[in-house]
Amino acid sequence: MQPTQFMDAIKSVVLKDRRYDIGAYYFLKDALDFTVKKAAEDNNGEHRHVSAKELAQGFQSYALDEFGPMASTMMEEWGVTETLDIGNMVFLLIKEGIFGKQDSDTLEEFTNVFPLIGSLDAPFLPKKRIKRLSKKSAKKPTKKP
Numbered sequence: 001m002q003p004t005q006f007m008d009a010i011k012s013v014v015l016k017d018r019r020y021d022i023g024a025y026y027f028l029k030d031a032l033d034f035t036v037k038k039a040a041e042d043n044n045g046e047h048r049h050v051s052a053k054e055l056a057q058g059f060q061s062y063a064l065d066e067f068g069p070m071a072s073t074m075m076e077e078w079g080v081t082e083t084l085d086i087g088n089m090v091f092l093l094i095k096e097g098i099f100g101k102q103d104s105d106t107l108e109e110f111t112n113v114f115p116l117i118g119s120l121d122a123p124f125l126p127k128k129r130i131k132r133l134s135k136k137s138a139k140k141p142t143k144k145p
Contacts, residue, residue, distance in 0.1 A: 010093075
């Protein structure tokens with residue numbers, strides 16, 4: 001995929017659906033590349049399709065690596081506050097023909113994989129606060145596309 005194709009696809013998506021900042025899509029692509037590379041390392045160097053759960057976990061790990069304690073702030077700025085948001089962006093890019101999918105892949109697989117914002121804050125908070133945030137995040141209603 002050429003960089004201009006990806007840029008054009010993202011611009012098209014953002015014009016149609018303004019839920020997520022353009023930066024979130026670039027970050028998603030980098031997080032997907034990170035996740036696919038990690039999966040290949042765990043699979044004797046062979047690239048393979050990654051699941052929604054694996055992508056969400058890779059997204060989380062990559063965010064922590066890139067932004068550290070500011071990861072949750074960055075995601076909130078971009079409108080990405082739950083794992084379903086990752087799925088929404090993925091499926092918007094699938095519609096644009098930029099990402100591929102298997103027949104078994106569904107948006108629902110991204111629903112409540114784990115509390116995204118809480119998981120980004122957790123490594124930097126005292127242990128007592130982590131439990132409180134996990135309970136709070138679990139009660140948060142999900143966004144609809």
